[in-house]
Amino acid sequence: MIPQGGTIEPEREMVETLEQPSLTYRLDLEKGTISGHIDGLEAVKQAVVKILQTRRFAHLIYSSNYGQELDSVIGRDPLWAYAEIERHIKEALLQDDRIMSVDEMNITFSGEQAMAEFTVRSMYGAFHMAKEVRKDG
Template identity: 55%
Template sequence: MIPQGGTFAQMAVQQPSRTYRLDPVTKRIAGMTDGLEAVKQAVLKILQTERFEYLIYSGNHGCELSEVPGRGQAYLQTELGRRIRAALLQDDRIRDVQDIEITVVGDEATASFTVVSQYGDFDVSEGVRPRV
C-alpha cells in the first residue's frame, strides 16, 4: 500500500565551520581552524580555484576569473566584481560582499573588498589575473 497524504519537509542544516587549516607558506595542513579564520581561508581558496576546472569540487565552488570576455577597463572592473561577489556568496557563512574595488594594471588586476560573514567582517585584497 502506498501512503497517501502527508508532507515532506526538508530542513536546511548549517554545516559546521571547523575545517583543516592550510598553511599558505609550506602548502601543508597545519591543524584545525574554525569561525572567522575558517571563513577567511575559504574566501582565499574560492578566489584561487577556477570554477568547473577540478572534478573534486562542485559547480558552486570557485570563481570564474580565467576568461573575461570583452575589452575595456570599465567593463573588466564591473565583470570581475560581479564574478567575485557571486562566487563568495555561494558560501552560506558569507552574508555580503561590500565595497568592491578593482584596480587594473596591464593584464593584472587587484580586487579589494569587505566580506561580511556571520562571524564578523574582514577586508580582503587579492591579485587576480584574468585572460581577456
C-alpha cells in the same frame, strides 16, 4: 477517467535549522602543510582564499558552484571588466552559506592586471580581502 482525490495537507510543524560547524583543517598554503584545525571567522577567511585561488570547472573534485571565472576578464574594456570582476567574485563567494555579503568593492587596473579589494561579511564577522586578477590566473 482521471482519479479524483483529496489533497495532502502538509503538517504545520516547525522545522528547526541547525547551524553546521565550520571546523576545518588549517592549511598553510605557503608551506603546503596541514596543521591543526580552525573554526569561525578564520575558517571563512581560509575558504575565501581557497575559492578565489580555484578556477571554476577546472577540477572535477569541486562542484560546478565552487571557484571563480576571472581569467577571461582581463584584456577587455575596463568598464566591462570592472563589472564582471565584481560579479564573478560575488558569485563565487556567496556560494558559501557562511558569507552574507561582499561589499565595498574597489578595483584598480594596471596594464594587463587588476587588483580587487573588498569586504567580506560573514556570520562570524567582517574582514577585508584582496584578489589580484591576471590573464594567466
